[in-house]
Amino acid sequence: MSTKPELVVDPEVLRSQVRDKYRAVATDPHDHFHFHTGRPLTERLGYDQQVVRGLPDEAVESFAGVGNPFSLRRLEPGEHVVDVGSGAGFDTFIAADQVGDSGRVVGIDMTAEMLAKSRATTASLGLAHVEFREGLAEGLPVEDNWADVVISNGVINLCADKRTVFNEIRRVLKPGSRLQFADIANGRPVPPEALRDIDLWTG
Amino acid sequence: MLEDTGFGEVQIGPPVDTFGGAAGEDKARAYAVYGYAFLAHKLS
Numbered sequence: 001m002s003t004k005p006e007l008v009v010d011p012e013v014l015r016s017q018v019r020d021k022y023r024a025v026a027t028d029p030h031d032h033f034h035f036h037t038g039r040p041l042t043e044r045l046g047y048d049q050q051v052v053r054g055l056p057d058e059a060v061e062s063f064a065g066v067g068n069p070f071s072l073r074r075l076e077p078g079e080h081v082v083d084v085g086s087g088a089g090f091d092t093f094i095a096a097d098q099v100g101d102s103g104r105v106v107g108i109d110m111t112a113e114m115l116a117k118s119r120a121t122t123a124s125l126g127l128a129h130v131e132f133r134e135g136l137a138e139g140l141p142v143e144d145n146w147a148d149v150v151i152s153n154g155v156i157n158l159c160a161d162k163r164t165v166f167n168e169i170r171r172v173l174k175p176g177s178r179l180q181f182a183d184i185a186n187g188r189p190v191p192p193e194a195l196r197d198i199d200l201w202t203g
Numbered sequence: 204m205l206e207d208t209g210f211g212e213v214q215i216g217p218p219v220d221t222f223g224g225a226a227g228e229d230k231a232r233a234y235a236v237y238g239y240a241f242l243a244h245k246l247s
Contacts, residue, residue, distance in 0.1 A: 068216075166204060180242045181240075187237070200230070
């Protein structure tokens with residue numbers, strides 16, 4: 001008997017499909033996807049282009065966010081930040097610039113190819129205050145009450161068990177601290193049969 | 204769900220046409236899907 005009857009898709013199957021999709025975004029970022037990617041997307045979403053121009057292609061080309069988690073609040077110098085589903089690290093590097101050397105930014109991702117790319121870019125940029133860890137949004141490899149801010153971009157909608165993800169984000173945040181994320185929302189109801197169609201979750 | 208999981212003072216930014224002109228635009232239009240920025244505070 002399932003202990004999570006509210007889930008409409010199998011989390012493991014969904015996770016496998018998401019991993020396959022974003023492995024392709026990491027290794028072949030200029031292929032055609034159902035979403036925009038890279039520098040044109042950063043402009044569409046309103047990122048500061050002066051900052052984006054300062055980042056190498058490897059940090060930007062696999063970006064596949066759906067909004068701008070920094071648009072409602074800029075991060076403060078010295079803050080500790082966790083980026084849930086950091087991909088190739090674009091938002092992590094934006095956060096690193098905003099918090100400065102006195103801050104810390106930890107990116108979490110489950111896709112090996114994305115982690116390899118983000119770690120290589122971190123090394124090439126010489127960012128000692130940035131780190132990437134392998135993990136899931138449903139089980140963040142971060143200690144309790146560590147973060148001043150959790151950011152995320154286009155990731156939570158791809159998680160079958162959103163309640164567990166929000167509880168996990170709450171666990172790693174200090175009391176009174178902030179979650180600032182971007183994600184998609186639908187303005188018209190999605191039929192139950194479409195909600196159960198796992199292919200629609202990723203494409 | 205944010206408020207159910209211990210967050211408050213939720214702010215939501217304006218919609219962004221994140222899928223406009225992409226291959227997934229038709230499905231996005233069918234369900235009026237847009238991107239949004241969210242800001243929420245952890246309640247103690």
